[in-house]
Amino acid sequence: MAFPLMKRYYDLWVARIRNLLRTAQGRPVALAVLLGLSLLNLSSEWPSDIPRPAFVDALNEALPDSFRSARQLLFDQYQRRFPRKPTAQPVTIVEIDEETLATVGQWPWPRNRLAGLIDAIAALKPLAIGLDIYMPEPDQTSPDKVAANLPKTAADLAAGLRELPSHEAILARSLRAAPTILGAAALDHDTFAASTDLRSAPILVHGTDPLDHVQRFEFVLASLPELQAAAHGQAMLSVSLEQGVVRHIPLILGLRDKLVPSLPMEMLRLATESSAIDVYADTAGVEAVGVADVQVPTQPGGDIWLHFASIRSTLNRYVSARDILQGTVDPERIRGKLVLVGLTGTGVTDMRTTALGELVPGIEIQAQVIETIVEGRFLRRPTWLKWAESAFIMTFGLLIIWYVPRTRSRFATFIRAVPKASTVLGVFLHLLNVVCCFFIFVRLGLLVDAAAIFIILSAVMGCFFTRTLLLVAEQSRTEAAQARAREEDKGHAGNAPGP
Structure with a gap:
């Protein structure tokens, strides 16, 4: 009895997620992900130039080391690739x-x-x-x-x-x-x-x-x-x-x-x-x-x-x-x-x-x-850099939310024509992000958090990829059901009595 009940709950949640992702072509979900992860990122390294709200401490206690560990490991890799x-x-x-x-x-x-x-x-x-x-x-x-x-x-x-x-x-x-x-x-x-x-x-x-x-x-x-x-x-x-x-x-x-x-x-x-x-x-x-x-x-x-x-x-x-x-x-x-x-x-x-x-x-x-x-060779992560990272994430994230779901855009047309291009493009952009941040580290000694940029923007893009995958899966199920119906129709026609 437990298995059918679990399957029913699973199907119910999948249906809810599918409905959410269908709403306004998935833009509300992607926007919620962008805002939520950006706040979580800020709470893990709250800028010192504004008072720290109480809910930030509660958020850190509920989700400790949400972005801090990834940031630390990234900065360690900067140094290991380019030690002083x-x-x-x-x-x-x-x-x-x-x-x-x-x-x-x-x-x-x-x-x-x-x-x-x-x-x-x-x-x-x-x-x-x-x-x-x-x-x-x-x-x-x-x-x-x-x-x-x-x-x-x-x-x-x-x-x-x-x-x-x-x-x-x-x-x-x-x-x-x-x-x-x-x-x-x-x-x-x-x-x-x-x-x-x-x-x-x-x-x-x-x-x-x-x-x-x-x-x-x-x-x-x-x-x-x-x-x-x-x-x-x-x-x-x-x-x-x-x-x-x-x-x-x-x-x-x-x-x-x-x-x-x-x-x-x-x-x-x-x-x-x-x-x-x-x-x-x-x-x-x-x-x-x-x-x-x-x-x-x-x-x-x-x-x-x-x-x-x-x-x-x-x-x-x-x-x-x-x-x-x-x-x-x-x-x-x-x-x-x-x-x-x-x-x-x-x-x-x-x-x-x-x-x-x-x-x-x-x-x-x-x-x-x-x-x-x-x-006189210092590594620096000033407060303004955290704000600059957040502004870049929000700007690029909103651009993704506005442009990617547009079915008649050049990007959408290109992706439909070359499905694998989205993966190649995503990998290229993230590599470009890491390379640029590492270059800034080497030349200026600034510690730019490429990890947060990667995680948050990947999650935003993932909302639209998930929506596409669900639509493809639903279309596949519909086509399979139609095929079974045609087969059944053929079977009924073959078993019908002659004149």
Whole structure:
């Protein structure tokens, strides 16, 4: 019984769809599809220059990642076909790699040993030293901590240890003597050793306060106050993950009611001896972030789309910390460079997947941001581009709705004469769309969403193709019924009695 009932419902829905597509030659259905998908596309990337209605959030919850995933995959393909080729190497990464750990000892190191590495780097005259390391707790190997764990019978030894400087004091002295920046981890929840503030350089806002537009956090896992006071800068270590892939990098972030810089911007501030970082914003969000005479155009959230270079083209920026400590490194690899210090050893490194599909250390992403800013090669997806895409989709979609159903048009006559031409023409137009958008990416660095254009206009054309297929199917059924009726008539005529 279930099967006949399902078939009846199926036939009923097919009949309703057929009737809808017959109305005004299918134009109302196509218009509804065009408007509905265009709204869904806008809701997946709502322009920041107008308030976001409540129904948009509801639409996103009902249909999550409707166009966002296709857009992200398309932009990834742009980069994979045309990765950035570095033309400068302003950054050197001093990696605490497996060879270093095997020689110096396992991580975490005592703070006095890390101080020795900073001293060795500073002796080679870098512009700035950024540590992709945060130290929120005291060093338990510090002399005073060791003294507290000794038995009472070793009171003289304990007293001697307490007279020695702590490892924090040794590291603070090294941080103060060199142009150093400490990294801190942004957190959206409270944890042990987390705090709510960070000693960071001032950020000067030109225009509207953008705090409500940037990515904000309530807590931070930062180094000890003694170390923060000694370093010449503090910076947030944060990347934006979308389905496990890094595509956006924030240049500024919010920590409660305060704007704080990312590591790349703080490195550039210290290297240029600037006193502050400039942020240019309006009511739509952040327009640019600058330091000295460099301005970086950003998305409204204060982030940038990073144009990645393949890790294969950046391997020569890596220097083992062991070579630094042993004094065997070429000084020119450090002198006048922006030096990032981070972990790359197996089991201790923070690995990230880039838009190129490569798994790289987190410190590499920070280096690529600095490199991109120095080269001045930015990817951009400004708000006006989203409006331009929407206008193109609506214009071309309405043109399709007006012209395609016209039975006496040249297009309709051509399609009737050459049925396969519609498929060939559709494929050609979509290929032209992708090629033009990729050309704009290569030449201008603009991220045009060819995926949304393809999906929405294909759906509009599909309304008319569906209508045609239903008409053809109905005509075929009518012809088959007529043929059966003729056969039956012939049969009745053959069985009729003679005179």
